Amino acid sequence: MASEITQLSAIIQSSVQDLLALSSTNGWSLPELNKPFDPATQTFRADPDGARASAKIIAAAMQLATTLMSPKQSIVNTCVQGPLKGAALRVCLGSHVPEILREAGPEGLHVKKITERTGSRIDSAKKIARLLRFLANSHLFREVKPDVFAHTMNSSVLDVRKPVDEILANPSAKHDGTPGFVALWEYTLDEAAKSSSMLLENMTDPRTAFSDDPILSPHQRVFNHNLSTYDWYELPENDYRRRRFSTGQTGFVALAGSSILREYDWNALPKGSVVVDVGGGFGASAKYIAQHAPHLQVIVQDKQEVVAAGRQAWKERDLLESKRVVFQGHDFFTPQPDNKAAVFVLKNILHNWGDSYNVCLLKHLRAAATPETRILIVGAIIQHVCPSDGSTSDSGPLLPTYGVLSQAQFMLDIMMLVNFNAREYTQSALAELLLQGGWKICAVHERDDIFVETTGLELVVASPI
Ligand SMILES: C[S@@+](CC[C@H](N)C(=O)[O-])C[C@H]1O[C@@H](n2cnc3c(N)ncnc32)[C@H](O)[C@@H]1O
Numbered sequence: 001m002a003s004e005i006t007q008l009s010a011i012i013q014s015s016v017q018d019l020l021a022l023s024s025t026n027g028w029s030l031p032e033l034n035k036p037f038d039p040a041t042q043t044f045r046a047d048p049d050g051a052r053a054s055a056k057i058i059a060a061a062m063q064l065a066t067t068l069m070s071p072k073q074s075i076v077n078t079c080v081q082g083p084l085k086g087a088a089l090r091v092c093l094g095s096h097v098p099e100i101l102r103e104a105g106p107e108g109l110h111v112k113k114i115t116e117r118t119g120s121r122i123d124s125a126k127k128i129a130r131l132l133r134f135l136a137n138s139h140l141f142r143e144v145k146p147d148v149f150a151h152t153m154n155s156s157v158l159d160v161r162k163p164v165d166e167i168l169a170n171p172s173a174k175h176d177g178t179p180g181f182v183a184l185w186e187y188t189l190d191e192a193a194k195s196s197s198m199l200l201e202n203m204t205d206p207r208t209a210f211s212d213d214p215i216l217s218p219h220q221r222v223f224n225h226n227l228s229t230y231d232w233y234e235l236p237e238n239d240y241r242r243r244r245f246s247t248g249q250t251g252f253v254a255l256a257g258s259s260i261l262r263e264y265d266w267n268a269l270p271k272g273s274v275v276v277d278v279g280g281g282f283g284a285s286a287k288y289i290a291q292h293a294p295h296l297q298v299i300v301q302d303k304q305e306v307v308a309a310g311r312q313a314w315k316e317r318d319l320l321e322s323k324r325v326v327f328q329g330h331d332f333f334t335p336q337p338d339n340k341a342a343v344f345v346l347k348n349i350l351h352n353w354g355d356s357y358n359v360c361l362l363k364h365l366r367a368a369a370t371p372e373t374r375i376l377i378v379g380a381i382i383q384h385v386c387p388s389d390g391s392t393s394d395s396g397p398l399l400p401t402y403g404v405l406s407q408a409q410f411m412l413d414i415m416m417l418v419n420f421n422a423r424e425y426t427q428s429a430l431a432e433l434l435l436q437g438g439w440k441i442c443a444v445h446e447r448d449d450i451f452v453e454t455t456g457l458e459l460v461v462a463s464p465i
């Protein structure tokens with residue numbers, strides 16, 4: 001039996017050859033770390049074979065490096081340095097270094113000039129140099145000459161792509177109208193990082209340890225308030241954070257997409273059947289369903305203020321006029337209106353609430369259901385980091401989750417814990433929750449390909465018990 005190091009190195013070698021052969025056949029150009037991000041170098045990710053080969057290289061190379069590092073190096077690299085590195089990046093984002101370096105071009109900029117351009121928010125070029133050097137050692141920015149920094153492929157993606165002067169003139173609007181990824185990362189480095197620093201205290205204080213009350217999460221402890229996180233955003237002093245969170249959510253919804261809804265057989269529903277998108281936000285799923293199944297009526301339920309804004313922003317006015325799409329104000333912790341729903345959609349809802357809240361919501365849906373009603377739960381399903389049936393893995397020496405490739409789901413789960421006292425569910429935990437609410441799982445549609453880079457949503461269908 002070959003050693004683990006030999007097996008990992010064989011996976012890397014054969015997958016590199018596969019990737020190079022595919023790129024030469026298909027004419028792909030591959031990424032270069034020291035150049036700004038170029039979407040043309042990412043074509044291989046959209047091809048299932050290219051994505052699979054690169055995923056195997058990444059998982060095996062990370063595992064090989066982890067095997068060969070000393071345990072101390074590995075612990076520092078994977079975890080211990082995280083808060084400090086996150087803090088370094090947060091300063092760079094908060095002082096617009098990615099945008100300043102884009103305007104400076106490939107030659108880069110001396111830290112003194114970077115500091116001048118930050119609008120004097122950062123008082124010391126020497127401090128900025130130390131932060132950038134820390135990040136450059138992980139290929140996030142590069143030091144082209146002593147104290148002169150430029151972008152790498154990865155750091156260039158941190159740029160919101162607005163002129164620096166525009167950002168400095170109206171910093172609160174920095175993320176407005178952007179795709180939302182930078183907003184999401186900055187939110188994580190700020191609110192989630194600060195909240196996570198108090199997780200141990202929250203989990204050991206008897207006042208909070210056994211509660212799933214959303215106003216007893218680490219977020220309230222750290223930011224010293226007793227409001228739900230959503231209500232806290234409405235305070236005038238949180239204007240920037242509210243706008244950033246809202247843009248970040250748009251980015252998350254775009255990343256997670258509605259396409260998994262195609263797995264459900266909408267055409268099997270009789271004409272005129274009603275689909276209720278519970279907590280449907282601005283109607284992204286409703287739009288998908290209305291366009292793919294014109295014989296159905298879709299009701300988007302959310303809080304009054306959200307549906308009012310969603311109705312106003314909705315572009316396909318004919319769908320509203322014909323009532324094929326209806327916005328309905330409704331609090332999902334109260335009894336359901338009599339909509340005679342054939343299907344309830346719960347997309348990215350259960351992960352915002354603790355179990356007792358979700359059971360309450362599910363019971364209200366159960367009370368309004370007929371025996372034929374189904375719930376579609378769309379969200380991340382957390383994998384166990386071992387083969388699902390407890391047998392040996394068919395991924396060889398690699399983790400069945402492919403390690404770093406599936407990291408986002410675990411991060412999201414802990415983010416829900418620290419910010420909302422909530423969770424992402426494993427399939428068995430979800431089955432248990434549904435049972436308490438009067439439902440059982442009748443089908444699970446996993447996302448097509450774990451190698452394709454998305455946050456990864458699954459579709460679970462539940463029927464009444
Ligand atoms: C994470 S978003 C998901 C939105 C949408 N389902 C999607 O996937 O794009 C959660 C939604 O739940 C809504 N929400 C929160 N509390 C609610 C309540 N008590 N009743 C109805 N909707 C609520 C929020 O306004 C928000 O639109």
